[in-house]
Amino acid sequence: MKRHILSIGPLVLLAFLAFSTPSCNVVENDTTGASTIIIDSLLSADGAPYIESDVCVLKNGACTVATDAAKVTMRTVTLNPDQKESFYQDITIKHYTVEFVRPDGKKTQGVDVPYAFTGDLSVTVPVNGTATFSFIIVPVRAKLEAPLTRLVGVQSEITLQTRATVIFYGEDQAGNELQVKGQMTVSFADYADKETKTESSSTTVRY
Numbered sequence: 001m002k003r004h005i006l007s008i009g010p011l012v013l014l015a016f017l018a019f020s021t022p023s024c025n026v027v028e029n030d031t032t033g034a035s036t037i038i039i040d041s042l043l044s045a046d047g048a049p050y051i052e053s054d055v056c057v058l059k060n061g062a063c064t065v066a067t068d069a070a071k072v073t074m075r076t077v078t079l080n081p082d083q084k085e086s087f088y089q090d091i092t093i094k095h096y097t098v099e100f101v102r103p104d105g106k107k108t109q110g111v112d113v114p115y116a117f118t119g120d121l122s123v124t125v126p127v128n129g130t131a132t133f134s135f136i137i138v139p140v141r142a143k144l145e146a147p148l149t150r151l152v153g154v155q156s157e158i159t160l161q162t163r164a165t166v167i168f169y170g171e172d173q174a175g176n177e178l179q180v181k182g183q184m185t186v187s188f189a190d191y192a193d194k195e196t197k198t199e200s201s202s203t204t205v206r207y
Contacts, residue, residue: 032176033079033089033171033172033174033176033178034078034079034080034083034086034088034089034172035076035077035078035079035089035090035091035127035172036076036077036079036091036178036180037074037075037076037091037093037125037168037170037178037180038074038075038076038077038180039072039073039074039168039180039181039182040073040074040075040130041072041073042070042071042072042166042182042183042184043070043071043072043184044068044069044070044071044184045068045069045070045071045134047071049184049185050184050185050186050187051068051070051137051138051164051184051185051186051187052187052189052191053068053138053143053186053187053188053189054066054189054190054191055143055148055149055151055152055188055189055190056143056151056152056153056190063152065140065143065144066140067136067138067139067140068136068137068138068186069134069135069136069137070134070135070136070137070166070184071132071133071134071135072132072133072135072166072168072182073130073131073132074093074125074130074131074132074168074180075125075128075129075130075131076089076090076091076125076126076127076128076129077127077128078127078128085127085128086127087127087173088172088173088174089127089172089173090124090125090126090127090172090173091124091125091127091170091171091172091178092122092123092124092125092170092171092172092173093121093122093123093124093125093168093169093170094120094121094122094169094170094171095118095119095120095121095168095169096118096119096121096135096166096167096168096169097116097117097118097119097166097167097169098116098117098119098137098164098165098166099116099164099165100113100114100116100162100163100164100165100186101113101162101163101165102160102161102162102163103161103162103163110145110146110147111146111147112147113147113160113162114138114142114145114147114148114162114188115141115142115145117139117141117142119135119136121133121135121168135166137164137166137184137186138186138188147160148160148188151188151189151190152190153190154190155189155190155191155192158189159187159188159189160187160188160189161185161186161187161188162185162186162187162188163183163184163185163186164183164184164185164186165181165182165183166181166182166183166184167179167180167181168180168181168182
């Protein structure tokens, strides 16, 4: 069956090409510390550079929704390579935010895209070292609200394509705050007969 992108406007081709390429390693740090954080990769739980989020999986006649997880690999580097390493340069990621936008630029939450949200984390990335960890990029709540509920029952013929911007917030062991941003494509649809992905929680809803 032919698949359609939901609400595609002018310059669709350019927008689609821009969204088809995952983006990460975008640093937005204004820290006074001696180290900073860099994103090496931002992937789905299965290792893909994008996420296909199923808004409904039928189980025993009921619609079951589940969270979608992503995994990120980060590294901490010193701003001055001549400076001696110290545990004060280790960076702890404490929370993150996720916001969505469509290829046509529309981003009204609850209408065009799911609501933005904040999640807690507690991951320390050692100086000149790396850390890989998972986090929720699509919560169950998002699949119980518009616009995702409008996709239920139409199978994969309609796909809502979005770009998720994830900003991680942390600080070094001296208390200097910093942040780093990554982006990836998240496509929402009622995928037919799709195997369930890695799930951290699920909810059953009868529509």
